Each structure stands twice: as structure tokens, then as C-alpha cells.
Amino acid sequence: MAGSYENEVKETGxxxxxxTKKIDFSMxxxxxxxxxxxxxxxxxxxxxxxxxxxxxxxxxxxxxxxxKYMHSRKFAEGEVVFRAGEIGIGFYFVFSGTIELxxxxxxxxxxxxxxxVLEEFSYFGELALLQEGNQRTATxxxxxxxxxxxxxxxxxxxxxVRHPVIAAKLIxxxxxxxxxxxxxxxxxxxxxxxxxKQLEAK
Amino acid sequence: MIxxxxxxxxxxxxxxxxxxxxxxxxxxxxxxxxSIPLSLAYILSLALTPIVSSLMALRMxxxxxxxxxxxxxxxxxxWPLVKMIPMLSTESQNLQxxxxxxxxxxxLQFQYLRxxxxxxxxxxxxxxxxxxxxxxxxxxxxxxxxxxxxxxxNLMEWIFLVPFFTFFIIRDSDSFKKTLLNSTPNMIFExxxxxxxxxxxxxxxxxxAKLVEAIIVGGIITTGLLxxxxxxxxxxxxxxxxxxxxxxxxxxxxVVPAIILGMLEYGMTSPTMGAILMLYAVANAVDVFFxxxxxxxxxxxxxxxxxxxxxxxxxxxxxxxGMVISIPVVAAIKLxxxxxxxxxxxxxxx
Numbered sequence: 010m011a012g013s014y015e016n017e018v019k020e021t022g023x024x025x026x027x028x029t030k031k032i033d034f035s036m037x038x039x040x041x042x043x044x045x046x047x048x049x050x051x052x053x054x055x056x057x058x059x060x061x062x063x064x065x066x067x068x069x070x071x072x073x074x075x076x077k078y079m080h081s082r083k084f085a086e087g088e089v090v091f092r093a094g095e096i097g098i099g100f101y102f103v104f105s106g107t108i109e110l111x112x113x114x115x116x117x118x119x120x121x122x123x124x125x126v127l128e129e130f131s132y133f134g135e136l137a138l139l140q141e142g143n144q145r146t147a148t149x150x151x152x153x154x155x156x157x158x159x160x161x162x163x164x165x166x167x168x169x170v171r172h173p174v175i176a177a178k179l180i181x182x183x184x185x186x187x188x189x190x191x192x193x194x195x196x197x198x199x200x201x202x203x204x205x206k207q208l209e210a211k
Numbered sequence: 212m213i214x215x216x217x218x219x220x221x222x223x224x225x226x227x228x229x230x231x232x233x234x235x236x237x238x239x240x241x242x243x244x245x246s247i248p249l250s251l252a253y254i255l256s257l258a259l260t261p262i263v264s265s266l267m268a269l270r271m272x273x274x275x276x277x278x279x280x281x282x283x284x285x286x287x288x289x290w291p292l293v294k295m296i297p298m299l300s301t302e303s304q305n306l307q308x309x310x311x312x313x314x315x316x317x318x319l320q321f322q323y324l325r326x327x328x329x330x331x332x333x334x335x336x337x338x339x340x341x342x343x344x345x346x347x348x349x350x351x352x353x354x355x356x357x358x359x360x361x362x363x364x365n366l367m368e369w370i371f372l373v374p375f376f377t378f379f380i381i382r383d384s385d386s387f388k389k390t391l392l393n394s395t396p397n398m399i400f401e402x403x404x405x406x407x408x409x410x411x412x413x414x415x416x417x418x419x420a421k422l423v424e425a426i427i428v429g430g431i432i433t434t435g436l437l438x439x440x441x442x443x444x445x446x447x448x449x450x451x452x453x454x455x456x457x458x459x460x461x462x463x464x465x466v467v468p469a470i471i472l473g474m475l476e477y478g479m480t481s482p483t484m485g486a487i488l489m490l491y492a493v494a495n496a497v498d499v500f501f502x503x504x505x506x507x508x509x510x511x512x513x514x515x516x517x518x519x520x521x522x523x524x525x526x527x528x529x530x531x532x533g534m535v536i537s538i539p540v541v542a543a544i545k546l547x548x549x550x551x552x553x554x555x556x557x558x559x560x561x
Binding site: 077080081082084085088090091095096097098099161162163166167170171172173 | 220221261264265267268385389392393397400401402404405408
């Protein structure tokens with residue numbers, strides 16, 4: 010929630026500081042859009058994105074612009090989002106519902122080898138945004154009625170040209186997540202290597 | 212059970228989506244009065260979108276960026292147009308002088324031929340055909356003059372419709388795209404989005420390259436003709452640049468007005484005529500050897516035979532517009548076919 014205007018107001022209110030007197034039009038526009046009574050679809054995606062851990066370094070206005078480049082997709086129970094081996098271009102956030110990732114591909118009973126269940130505010134498919142001709146490594150299936158918010162390669166291309174700062178922040182966020190994962194995998198691999206060496210020595 | 216039900220629903224969604232798109236395309240194609248300005252506007256919007264994007268990077272809103280481009284373009288196109296209208300009116304008067312000149316030239320040449328044949332063989336050629344042909348030419352030119360208001364009305368419709376469509380296609384492209392994508396079935400969403408993205412990019416790159424090519428060829432010819440101090444140099448250069456957009460056939464169409472003009476003004480065997488032809492040859496050689504290999508062929512990788520066939524088919528259905536848009540459309544069809552082929556044969560067989 011860092012960087013959010015709501016927090017800022019709360020903090021200044023809590024510490025009994027006086028709020029700024031200058032009229033800030035962009036802030037007024039934000040407050041108008043964030044008004045709970047005008048709960049249209051237009052501002053529900055930025056609100057949702059605010060709660061995604063990956064996008065914590067985005068400002069509210071940046072999230073509002075980012076949301077314009079995203080697509081909301083609805084999936085029915087049992088519908089496949091993508092299958093392992095397919096060429097993918099999309100990075101998805103779970104807006105509502107549950108998504109199941111599994112290694113099993115094509116047609117057969119998908120729920121057999123599930124290895125990850127994703128709920129609201131989590132994300133998947135980020136490699137597709139960075140890799141050229143990315144092949145999905147897992148099958149994603151909607152376990153119940155789901156809504157996903159996705160950003161796709163063409164959107165990222167447009168974002169890079171029109172809003173370079175936001176595009177850079179998005180790529181940075183994804184890179185941080187991937188670097189963390191790579192670090193984890195490397196340490197796991199070295200642990201395994203040591204363990205194998207130990208077993209071989211016995 | 213759910214999966215089998217789901218599959219049926221997916222199929223129905225897919226069939227519905229494809230039939231709506233096919234219906235829309237047939238409707239537009241069935242109305243050439245809309246489809247021609249619409250496709251021209253689409254082409255223009257593709258060529259202008261990169262500029263809009265760069266303006267948006269400067270924190271301009273999309274509407275403002277579009278308006279800005281339209282004001283600049285309006286000035287760039289409108290100013291020469293205003294300058295050209297008096298010139299065009301005097302030139303159309305000149306045209307009225309030129310037609311009798313052509314007639315005289317043909318009659319004179321025919322008489323030479325007739326005497327030559329008579330001298331060599333003793334036979335006399337009938338002259339009925341020639342005079343009949345000339346009469347037809349006259350009739351045609353009169354009817355063309357009568358048709359001018361009609362053509363102008365069409366042109367005026369285009370002059371208003373094309374910028375009108377272009378403006379809204381550029382400004383609302385994102386919301387059009389979103390509406391289209393929202394109704395795309397999940398099954399084909401990613402692939403469909405990718406294909407229309409690549410399609411637009413390829414088409415945009417193609418027309419941008421063609422624009423540069425036309426400016427280079429038109430520029431060389433205009434400068435050359437101006438140096439040689441030939442009448443109508445700017446218009447001839449403009450026509451050469453414009454016709455150059457049509458592959459293979461275009462350069463030949465472009466040289467025709469220059470040949471006619473040179474023949475009438477300077478005669479077929481004069482050195483000026485030779486110089487004009489040389490200039491056209493040089494401009495097209497520059498295009499073929501330097502511009503085309505670096506700009507266009509990298510974007511559109513089609514066999515020359517396919518290019519020729521698609522130009523003919525395009526001209527058959529949509530006239531000059533068809534000739535211009537046939538190549539990128541065929542390139543896009545090739546892309547889609549390859550994508551579907553990969554989907555069916557490569558992915559599934561793995």
C-alpha cells in the first residue's frame with residue numbers, strides 16, 4: 010500500500026498535521042475516480058492492481074494508465090486459459106476466482122498433476138512478456154468462475170513507446186520477481202548438487 | 212463432463228465470432244463507396260500512428276496528438292493545393308489546346324506513313340479507320356469533360372471522408388481494439404491478438420517504406436525535370452512518385468504522361484526526350500537497386516510472381532486502391548496462413 014494517497018491522508022490525519030491547502034487537480038481527479046459511489050469497472054482494475062505485491066512501486070496514476078493497457082478476460086469453470094507447449098504472449102493477474110497450474114497437457118484430465126493453485130492478487134505467465142516465442146511450461150485451468158486481468162506483448166510494445174517510465178517500471182518489477190526466483194532456484198540447485206556429492210561419497 | 216460441455220460452448224463462441232467478422236468484411240467490401248475511403252483512411256492511420264505514439268510520449272493526450280498531426284498535415288497538404296488550383300485551371304485550358312495538337316500529330320504521321328507505303332508498294336491505305344478513331348477520341352474527351360463534375364463530387368466525398376475516418380481511427384483505435392478483443396473467444400484470444408498486432412505492424416511498415424520510396428523517386432524526377440526546365444515538372448514528378456506505389460506496373464504508368472508531353476513539346480527523336488527517358492530510367496534504377504532492397508523487400512518477402520498476380524487481382528476488384536493495398540494484404544494473408552499451419556502441424560504433433 011506504500012505510495013498510496015489514501016495512506017498519506019491517513020498518516021497526516023493520524024499525526025494531526027494540517028492537510029495541504031493548494032488545490033491539486035490531478036489529485037481531485039483521482040479522488041473523483043476513487044469515489045466508492047462511482048464504482049464503475051473503469052477504476053476497479055487500478056484498485057485491484059494497487060493490492061498486487063508485484064506492482065508496489067507504481068503510483069496510483071501510473072496504475073490508472075497501466076490499467077488502460079490491460080484486458081479483462083472472463084473464464085468459466087473448467088475452461089483452459091492456456092496449455093503447456095502453446096506459444097504465449099500474455100501475463101495474467103487473478104482478479105477473482107482460482108487458477109490451477111499443472112504440468113499435464115492437452116485434453117486429458119487436467120487436475121491430475123496440479124502443482125500450484127493461484128488465488129486473487131497472484132500472477133502467472135510473466136515469462137511470455139519477456140521471451141520471444143515463449144512456450145508455456147504449464148497448463149492453466151480455471152478451477153471455478155474466474156476473472157483475469159492480462160497484459161500482452163503488443164500492449165507492452167505500445168506502453169514502451171507511449172509511456173516509457175511505466176513500461177520500465179513494469180519490466181523492472183517482473184525482473185525483480187524473476188531474479189528472486191532464479192536466486193532461489195540456483196541455491197536449490199547448489200544444495201542438490203552438494204547432496205548428490207555427499208550421496209556419491211558414501 | 213464439464214470439459215465436454217465447455218468444448219461445445221467454446222466451439223459455438225468461435226463460430227459466432229468468425230461469422231460476425233466474415234459478415235462485417237463482406238458488408239464493407241460490398242459497398243465500395245465506403246470500403247475505398249475506409250481502406251485509404253486505415254492505411255493513412257497506420258502510417259501516422261507512430262507519430263501519434265511519439266507525441267504521446269511527450270505527455271500529450273491522444274486526442275491532442277491526433278489533432279496536432281491533422282493541423283500540421285492540413286497545412287502541408289492544403290497550402291500546395293491552394294497554390295496548385297490556379298495552376299491546374301490554366302493547365303486544363305492548355306489540355307484543350309493539346310488535344311487538337313495530338314490530333315494534328317496523328318494525322319500528319321499517318322499521311323507520312325501513307326505516302327511511304329504508297330511509294331514502296333503502290334497501295335493506298337484507307338483512312339476511314341484513322342478518322343473514325345480520332346472522332347472517338349474526341350467523343351471520349353467530351354464525355355470525360357462532362358463526367359468531370361461527377362468525378363469531382365466523388366473526389367470531394369473522399370477529401371472529406373478520408374480525413375474524417377482517419378481522425379477517428381487514430382483517436383479511437385484503442386477502444387475499437389478493446390471492443391474487438393473483448394468479444395474474442397478465450398480459445399483463440401492470444402493468437403488472434405498477436406496476429407492482428409503483427410498484421411498492423413507489417414502493413415504500417417510497408418506503407419511507411421512505400422511513402423519514403425515515393426518521396427525519393429518523385430524527388431529525383433522533379434529535381435531532374437526542373438533542372439532540364441521542362442514544363443509541368445512538379446506535376447510529372449508527383450505522378451511518378453504516386454504511381455511508384457504500385458509495384459512493377461507503377462513506374463511504367465508513371466512515365467506515360469512524360470512521354471506524351473515530351474513527344475508533343477519536343478518530338479519523339481529530340482535529345483530532350485532522350486534526357487527525360489534517361490532521367491526516369493535513372494530514378495527507377497536508384498529505386499530498384501538501392502531503395503527497394505533495403506526498405507521494402509525486408510518487410511514483404513513474397514515471390515515476384517505472387518506480387519504480380521496479387522496486383523492484377525487487386526486492380527480487378529478495387530481499381531487503383533486494390534493495386535496499392537494488394538501486396539500488404541497478401542503478405543498478411545501469408546502470415547495468417549503460416550500461423551494457422553504452425554498451429555495445426557507443429558504444435559499439435561509435438
